Amino acid sequence: MNNKLxxxxxxxxxxxxxxxxxxxxxELILQTYQPENPCQSFIELFAGQSLHAIEAFKKGDIEVWAADSSQEMKELAVSQGFLKPDHYIVGYLPESILNNTGNVKFDCIACLYSAFSAIPMHKVFDLLFYIKPLLSDKGKIFxxxxxxxxxxEYVANPVVTYKEVQNSAGELIKYAxxxxxxxxxxxxxxxxxxxxFNIQSAAHSETVEFTSTDHIYSAEEIIxxxxxxxxxxxxxxxxPVWEDKFPGGIVLELSLKSAVQST
Incomplete structure (x- = not known):
């Protein structure tokens, strides 16, 4: 998502x-690996504040990486617990990770939170092509x-709803x-x-408007x-367990046909 938001x-x-x-x-993703052959290397693509990667760091025995286009998001991730800043790659995918992860082969490549919506279809295809060599023998893409x-359903009956949250600076955000x-x-x-976004603090109130370009892909297209x-x-x-943990989302697992995968 290349915009000021x-x-x-x-x-x-x-x-x-x-x-x-x-x-x-x-945890659900890591449970797809056999206990005797666990996930040992993880990269989160389109990572943003990299909250999945930060959780992976907490496991203590996983080599963790992340990639995103935003330097601001990297700084936010580091402030929140991304322990190895040099493992957070800033640049546009897929090009940014091709020569920046050394000889690491990843057991897990995560593209979560509908991350593919940020790129057009030809870029999705390119990404799936270029990350193949980065997978280990037991590697999976989620x-x-x-x-x-x-x-x-939303398109048929659109409703504008405002919600409220607080950001890390303590500002109140009312957003739709x-x-x-x-x-x-x-x-x-x-x-x-x-x-x-209506952003409110003790010192000021600011209303900002953005436009997000979202590419909606079906599971059928990605498969x-x-x-x-x-x-x-x-x-x-x-x-149902996956449906509960990823509400409103569809989760796919990809693996190399030439590799023997755990289930």
Missing amino acids: YEKYASSYAAVTNNRDFKGQL IELHDVFYTM WPSGKIKWDHFSHTAEVPIT FMANLLDYNSRILSTD
């Missing part, structure tokens, strides 16, 4: 997206997508996401989503691309 207003963005069980989600059902009519592209499921690139695919969120 994600950069200049990073702490406010972090406050409104810090609303899920990051520890529980990570991808969270929008649930198309809930997206279409979306804050008005969503504009859809004619040729793809790409949406221009209006967002309004189709993954198959072209010789990945195995499975949908995890049909399991």
Whole structure:
């Protein structure tokens, strides 16, 4: 997401997206590995404040990395517990990670919180292609997508709702996401989503408006691309446990067809 919300207003963005069980989600992912062959290397792509990666650091025995386009988000992540700043790569994916992780082969590559919505389809394909060599023999990619059902339900009956949170600076944020009519592209499921933040502190009150460009991908589209690139695919969120931990999302697991995977 290349816009001022994600950069200049990073702490406010972090406050409104810090609303899920990051520890529980990570634990569920780690449980897909056999106890005798656990996940030992983890990278979070489109990491933002990297809350999944920070939870991975707390395990103590996992090599942890993150990648994102925002320097402001990296600084926020480091302030909140990302223990190795040199392992947080700032730059646009996939190019930024190709030559910056040394010889590390990753057991887990996480693209969560509908992160693919930040990039167009050809970039998703490129990313899936270029990260293949970064996977270990037991490597898996975990991808969270929008649930198309809930997206279409909202489109059929849009409602603007304001919520309140507090950011790390102690400012009160009243926000609506979306804050008005969503504009859809004619040729793809790409949406221009209006967002309004009202940021209040003792010293000032500021209302800022943003537009987020979101690319909505179905599981079918990602699985189709993954198959072209010789990945195995499975949908995890049909399991009620995964559905509970990732509400409103669809979670896919990709692995290399040439590798023997744990279940």
